[in-house]
Amino acid sequence: NAGVTQTPKFQVLKTGQSMTLQCAQDMNHEYMSWYRQDPGMGLRLIHYSVGAGITDQGEVPNGYNVSRSTTEDFPLRLLSAAPSQTSVYFCASREARRSGANVLTFGAGSRLTVL
Amino acid sequence: GQQLNQSPQSMFIQEGEDVSMNCTSSSIFNTWLWYKQDPGEGPVLLIALYKAGELTSNGRLTAQFGITRKDSFLNISASIPSDVGIYFCAGQLSGNTPLVFGKGTRLSVIA
Numbered sequence: 013n014a015g016v017t018q019t020p021k022f023q024v025l026k027t028g029q030s031m032t033l034q035c036a037q038d039m040n041h042e043y044m045s046w047y048r049q050d051p052g053m054g055l056r057l058i059h060y061s062v063g064a065g066i067t068d069q070g071e072v073p074n075g076y077n078v079s080r081s082t083t084e085d086f087p088l089r090l091l092s093a094a095p096s097q098t099s100v101y102f103c104a105s106r107e108a109r110r111s112g113a114n115v116l117t118f119g120a121g122s123r124l125t126v127l
Numbered sequence: 128g129q130q131l132n133q134s135p136q137s138m139f140i141q142e143g144e145d146v147s148m149n150c151t152s153s154s155i156f157n158t159w160l161w162y163k164q165d166p167g168e169g170p171v172l173l174i175a176l177y178k179a180g181e182l183t184s185n186g187r188l189t190a191q192f193g194i195t196r197k198d199s200f201l202n203i204s205a206s207i208p209s210d211v212g213i214y215f216c217a218g219q220l221s222g223n224t225p226l227v228f229g230k231g232t233r234l235s236v237i238a
Contacts, residue, residue: 016169045225054133054230055170055215062223070225102169115160116217116226118169 014038018103018119025093025126033088033122035103043106044086045116048072048099055102061086093126100124133216133229141237146203148214148232155196156218160226161188164213173214174201206236 019034037044045060047070057070061080075097077089086105090097100123104116133150140146150159158177162170174185176192176199183190187204199216216229 047228052136052230055228057225060225104169115172115175116170118162118171120169121167 016103016105016117016119018101018122020122021120022123023125025090025124027094027126029093030089030091031093031124032090033101033103033124035086035088035119036084037086037103037105037117038084039105039117040083041105041107041117042083044080045070045104046076046078046086046088047102047104049102049121050099058088058101090124093124095126098124098126131216131218131227131229133232135232136230137233137235139235139237140206142206142208144206146206146210146234147200148216149198149200150216150218150229151198152218152227153197154220156220156227157196158219159190159192159199160217160219161190161199161201162215162217164215164231166212170215203234206234208236208238210234211236 016037042063046058047055056072058076059078061067064080064083067078100121102121103119106116131150131152160175161173163173164170174190179196180194181192189202191200213231213233215231217226219226
């Protein structure tokens with residue numbers, strides 16, 4: 013199994029450009045999420061999804077869109093990139109149990125620079 | 128929203144020394160997790176804690192779930208160079224709620 017796969021690993025954008033960060037998991041996890049990591053800020057939740065067709069906002073959703081048309085994929089879209097969106101983005105997934113172990117598995121990250 | 132205070136922010140230690148870091152919260156959690164992030168990689172789970180007062184070990188790592196459910200501690204014994212990285216605590220209130228992460232402790236080990 014590949015686990016959580018993110019593409020691209022690196023991307024440079026100009027302000028105002030749009031792009032999509034791809035995330036795919038092959039573990040049949042119901043729950044998927046996107047975090048951004050900035051120096052001194054830790055991991056902050058952008059959007060998450062508890063299953064296909066269901067998405068919700070996290071702590072820092074502004075400037076990002078998501079959709080969940082399949083269980084496997086959870087793309088993150090930047091419609092008009094801004095320098096403040098320069099960051100490392102992590103996709104993570106887990107089983108959507110109601111109690112007990114809910115351990116997130118992370119992808120390797122996508123480093124985005126907006127000029 | 129919920130916030131986790133993780134300390135220290137960074138540590139420089141000699142190889143062979145023990146390390147302690149902790150996380151505190153303004154509200155209770157029912158699950159505490161500790162992750163490690165190597166440079167250029169995503170975080171990887173080290174230890175998961177599910178019960179107040181629980182003490183769990185994973186090799187040289189030991190973590191505890193505080194009895195108040197508002198804190199957790201991670202200890203690393205006899206540090207080695209490969210312990211270098213960023214350690215994150217994370218808390219979760221219930222199975223349906225997202226994980227909340229601390230800001231991380233950056234560990235450097237001097238050989």
